[in-house]
Amino acid sequence: MTTTLVPGARRRARNSRRTAVAWLFLAPFAVVFLLYTAVPTVAALGFSLTDLRGSDLRHPLAVDFTGLDNYLRLFQDPTFLRDILNTGVFVAVGVPSTMVIGFALAVALNSGIRRLRGVFRTVFFAPVVTNVVAVALIWQYAFNAGGTVNKALGYIGLAGPNWLDDPHLAMPVVILLGVWRNFGTAMVLFLAGLQAVPEDVYEAAALDGAGRWRQLRHITLPLLLPTTLMVSVLLTVFYLQVFDEPYLLTDGGPLGSTESVSLYTYHQFGSGQLGMSSAASFVMLLLVLLVSVVQFRLLRPRT
Amino acid sequence: MTAVAASLNDADADLIATAAEAPIALRTPSVGRPLLYGALVLCALLTLLPFFWVVSGSLRGLDEFRSDPGAWLPRHVTLDNFGRLFRTEGFGRFLTNSVLVALMVVIGNIVAASAAGYALAKLEFAGKRLAFGAVMAAMMVPFTTVFVTQFVITVDMGLADTLTGIALPGVALPLSVFIMRQYAQSVPDELLEAARIDGAGEFRIFFRVFLPLAGPAVATITIMSFLNSWNNFIWPLIVAQSTASYTLPVGLAATSQAAQHVTDYGLVLAGAIVVMLPVLVLFLFLQRYFVQGIAGSGMR
Numbered sequence: 001m002t003t004t005l006v007p008g009a010r011r012r013a014r015n016s017r018r019t020a021v022a023w024l025f026l027a028p029f030a031v032v033f034l035l036y037t038a039v040p041t042v043a044a045l046g047f048s049l050t051d052l053r054g055s056d057l058r059h060p061l062a063v064d065f066t067g068l069d070n071y072l073r074l075f076q077d078p079t080f081l082r083d084i085l086n087t088g089v090f091v092a093v094g095v096p097s098t099m100v101i102g103f104a105l106a107v108a109l110n111s112g113i114r115r116l117r118g119v120f121r122t123v124f125f126a127p128v129v130t131n132v133v134a135v136a137l138i139w140q141y142a143f144n145a146g147g148t149v150n151k152a153l154g155y156i157g158l159a160g161p162n163w164l165d166d167p168h169l170a171m172p173v174v175i176l177l178g179v180w181r182n183f184g185t186a187m188v189l190f191l192a193g194l195q196a197v198p199e200d201v202y203e204a205a206a207l208d209g210a211g212r213w214r215q216l217r218h219i220t221l222p223l224l225l226p227t228t229l230m231v232s233v234l235l236t237v238f239y240l241q242v243f244d245e246p247y248l249l250t251d252g253g254p255l256g257s258t259e260s261v262s263l264y265t266y267h268q269f270g271s272g273q274l275g276m277s278s279a280a281s282f283v284m285l286l287l288v289l290l291v292s293v294v295q296f297r298l299l300r301p302r303t
Numbered sequence: 304m305t306a307v308a309a310s311l312n313d314a315d316a317d318l319i320a321t322a323a324e325a326p327i328a329l330r331t332p333s334v335g336r337p338l339l340y341g342a343l344v345l346c347a348l349l350t351l352l353p354f355f356w357v358v359s360g361s362l363r364g365l366d367e368f369r370s371d372p373g374a375w376l377p378r379h380v381t382l383d384n385f386g387r388l389f390r391t392e393g394f395g396r397f398l399t400n401s402v403l404v405a406l407m408v409v410i411g412n413i414v415a416a417s418a419a420g421y422a423l424a425k426l427e428f429a430g431k432r433l434a435f436g437a438v439m440a441a442m443m444v445p446f447t448t449v450f451v452t453q454f455v456i457t458v459d460m461g462l463a464d465t466l467t468g469i470a471l472p473g474v475a476l477p478l479s480v481f482i483m484r485q486y487a488q489s490v491p492d493e494l495l496e497a498a499r500i501d502g503a504g505e506f507r508i509f510f511r512v513f514l515p516l517a518g519p520a521v522a523t524i525t526i527m528s529f530l531n532s533w534n535n536f537i538w539p540l541i542v543a544q545s546t547a548s549y550t551l552p553v554g555l556a557a558t559s560q561a562a563q564h565v566t567d568y569g570l571v572l573a574g575a576i577v578v579m580l581p582v583l584v585l586f587l588f589l590q591r592y593f594v595q596g597i598a599g600s601g602m603r
Contacts, residue, residue, distance in 0.1 A: 021505045022428035028415035030434070032475035037441045040452035047452065057455060108343055113336070116343075122590055123347045126354070129586045129593060131534045133552040134575035137559050138357045141568050144372065148356055151373035180353070185597055192598050212335075241445050244536055248556065262447040266537075269451050277451050285448040292443055 041285070047278035054272030070279035080280065082256060083264045087240060090175060090260060094239040097179050099231060102186025107216070109187075110194045121191075125184040135177065136248035140164065143173050167257040170250050174258050177245045182238065186231050193227030194220070226299055233295035237288050357579070360572040361385070368568050384573035391570070393546050397554030398577070404470045404539070404550055405532040411474025412528035413521055419475070420483025420520075421513055425495060426505070438484075441477035446537070454541050464544040473532055479524045482596065486520035487513065519592075526589055527596035533582055551578050 023030070048070055050063045074080045105124055109117055127135070142148040143163040150160030163169045197220065205215050221228075243262040246252055252259030252267070259267075261284055268277035361384050363377040388394055422428070423435055453472060454463075462468030490513060498508045514521075539550040549557065555578055559571045586593055 016429075018426065018505075019428040019430070022422045022426040023430070025418040025422035025426065025505075025509070026434055027418075028411070029419035029475040029477075029480055030437070032415065032472070033437050033441050033477075035456065036453055036472040037444055037449065038437075040449035040456065041444055043452040043455070044448055057458075105343075105346065108339055111339070113339060113343075116340075120343055120347060122587070123350055125590065125594065126583065126586065127350060128597065129530055129534075129582050131552060131575075131578045131582065133536055133555050134357070134578045135353060137555070137571050137575050138353045138360075140559075141360060141572060142353070142356050146372040148360075148373045148375060151375065180350070188594050188597050237443075237445075241447050243447070247537075262445075265447050265451070269454075274451060274455075281445075281448040281451060284445050288443060288445045288448075 044278045044281055044285075047274055048282045050275050052274040052278070054274055057274075066275070070275050071283075073276065074279055074283065079256065079259075080261075080264055083259045083261050086171070086256075086258060087242065087260045087262075089171065090178065090242050091236055091239045093175050094178050094182075094242075095232060095235045097175075098182045098186050098235055099228070101179070101183040102231070103190050103228075105183070105187045106190035106194055107220070110191060111212075121187075124187055127181050128184040130181070132181065132244045133248060135181070136245065139173065139177050139249060164250055165254055167255045170254055170258050174245050174249050177249065178239065178242060181245075182235065186235065189231050189234075190224070190227060193224050197223050229295065229298050233291055236291050240287055240291070241284065357572050357575050360568060361576050363569055365567065365569055372568070384569040385577075387570055388573045388577065391558065393549065393554060394558075394574075396547065397549050397551045400466055400469075400548060401533060401551040403466050405529050407467070407470035408473045408532035409525055409528050411470070412476055412479045412524050415475035416479035416483045416524050417514065417517060417521065418509070419480045420485075421487050421509055423480070423484045424487030425490070425492070425513070435484075438477045438480050442481065450538065450541060453538075457542055463542060464548050465542075466548060468542045469539045469548065469550065470532070472538065473528065473535065476528055476531060478596070479528055482523055482527070483517070483520050486517060490516055519595075522589070523592045523595045526585070526592045529585075530582060530593070530596075 049065060049067055051066050051069070052063050056063050105120075109120055140147075144150075145160075145162035145165075149163070153160040161169060163173050201219055201223075202215060205219055210218070241262050242260045243266070246258040246260055246263055247266070250258045252263045261280060265277050265280045265284070268274075268280060359376055362380045362382070363374070364379060364381045364383060367374065367378055419434075419438075423431065423438070457463055457468045457471075460468075462471065494512060494516075495508055498512050503511070534552065535550075536552045536556070539553045540556070543549050543553055546554070546557070555571070555574045558574055
C-alpha cells in the first residue's frame with residue numbers, strides 16, 4: 001500500500017513527515033482492515049474460482065482453477081435457487097413491515113406526546129440491544145407445540161401447531177423475530193429525520209388549514225424521503241444477509257423452508273465445499289454492492 | 304409556575320407545556336391523544352412480551368415445565384434454575400471468555416478508532432481519500448463474503464480456538480472509526496492550530512487537546528463495540544472449536560441443544576437472562592450513546 005502512496009505524497013502533502021505521522025495514526029485500523037476485510041475479500045474471489053475443499057487448505061497451490069464453474073453450478077443448484085427465493089421473502093416481508101412499524105412509532109412519539117416519551121423510546125429500542133441467541137431461545141420456548149403462544153391460543157379455543165416444525169409456518173415466525181429485533185433501529189433513524197424537519201413548516205400548514213393527515217402526506221413524507229431511502233437500503237442490506245435468526249430457530253429447516261443465502265454459504269463451508277461457499281458469498285457481495293450503488297444514486301441529488 | 308399549573312386541570316397544563324415546547328401540539332386534536340397513548344401502550348406491551356416470557360420461565364421449576372410447559376406464570380417462584388446454571392460445567396468459563404473478548408474489543412476500538420478518526424478528520428496527508436474509502440468499503444462488505452477466508456487466515460495465524468482469534472476482527476470496527484471521524488470534525492481547527500503554533504507535535508495534540516474533548520465519542524464507541532462483541536454469535540461459533548474458548552452466546556446455544564432432549568427450559572431461560580442482563584442494564588443507563596451509535600450506522 002505504501003509504495004503507491006510515495007509519489008502522491010511528494011506532490012500533495014505539505015511534507016512527507018506529516019503523511020507518515022497520519023499513517024501512524026491510521027495503522028491499527030489499516031492493519032485490521034487489510035487482514036480481515038481486504039485480503040479476505042480478494043481471497044474469497046480467488047477461492048470462488050477454484051474447486052477448493054476444506055482438506056486442500058494444507059497445500060492450496062495444488063488446487064484446480066475452475067473459472068466460473070462454481071457460479072454456473074450455483075445457478076443450477078435447486079437448493080441455492082430456493083435459498084435466493086427464501087432470502088427474497090425475508091427482504092420483501094421484513095423490510096416493509098420493519099419500516100412501517102418503525103415509521104408509525106416515530107411519528108407517534110414525535111406528535112406532541114410528552115409524558116412517557118422517553119420510556120416508550122427505551123422500550124421500543126430494547127430489542128435492538130438484546131442478545132439474539134437469548135431471544136431465539138425464548139422464541140423456541142414460546143412457539144413450541146406446548147409453548148406459551150399455543151397456550152394463549154388455547155384460551156380462545158384454537159389448537160396451535162408446532163410452529164417451527166411446519167414448512168409453511170416456520171418462515172413467518174423467523175421473520176417475526178427479525179422484525180422484532182429491528183423495528184427499533186428504523187424508529188430511531190426516522191425520529192432523527194423527523195426532528196430535522198423545521199417546525200415552522202407545520203405551523204404554516206396548520207394556519208393554512210391543513211389537517212394532520214394532509215400534513216403527514218404533503219410535508220412529513222416528502223421531507224423524509226432521504227431518511228426513508230436510507231432506512232430501506234440499510235434494512236435491505238441487513239435482511240439480505242440474514243443468518244442468526246434462521247440458524248438459531250430452525251437451522252434453515254424444516255425442509256429448507258427458512259434457509260437463507262448466508263446459511264447456504266455456512267452449510268457449504270461446514271461440509272468442506274470452500275469453492276462453492278465462496279462463490280455463494282461473492283453473489284452476496286454483488287447483491288449488497290448493487291443495493292448500495294442504487295442507494296447512492298437515489299440519495300446523491302438530494303443531499 | 305407550579306402554582307399556575309396546579310390551578311389548571313391536567314389536560315390544559317399538559318397542552319400548555321407541550322405547546323411551549325413544540326408547536327406540533329397544535330396539530331394533535333385532544334380526542335386523539337388517549338387513543339395515541341392506548342396504541343403506544345399496547346405496542347410497548349407486545350414488545351416487552353418476550354422479556355416477560357424469559358423472566359417468568361426462568362423462575363419456574365423443572366417439574367412445572369414437565370406438567371405444563373407453556374404456562375404463563377410460575378406456580379411456585381424458584382431461583383433453582385440460576386443455581387443449577389452456575390453449577391453447570393463451563394458456564395463460568397463462558398462468562399469469563401465473553402468478558403475477556405469484550406475487553407480486548409473495547410480497548411482496541413478506543414485506541415484504533417480515536418487515532419484513525421482523528422487522522423481522517425484533522426490531518427492532511429497523501430492517501431486520505433483512499434483511507435476513508437477503505438472505512439466505507441469495510442462497512443459495506445458483507446460478513447457472509449469474508450467469514451470463510453477470515454477463518455482460514457485465523458487458522459493460518461495459529462489463532463483458531465483462541466480468545467484473541469475471536470476478538471481480533473472486532474478490535475477496529477469501521478463504524479467506530481466513522482463515529483470518531485464525525486465527532487472530530489466538530490472539534491474547531493483553531494484549537495489544534497493554537498497548539499501547533501505553540502510547537503506541540505501531532506501526538507501531543509492528539510493526547511492533550513483532542514482526546515480530553517472526545518469523551519462523548521469515546522463513550523459511544525465503547526458502548527457500540529461492547530455490544531458488538533457481547534452479542535456476536537456467528538464468528539465465535541466458527542472460531543471456538545472447544546468449550547474452553549466458547550463465549551457466552553455460543554455456550555448458551557450449545558447448552559440449549561444439550562438441554563432440548565430433557566426440555567430443561569428453565570435452565571436455558573436462566574442462561575438467556577444472564578446473557579441479556581448486562582447489556583440491558585447498561586442500556587437503561589446509557590441509552591443516549593446506544594442511540595447515537597445506531598444513528599451513526601445510518602451514515603448521515
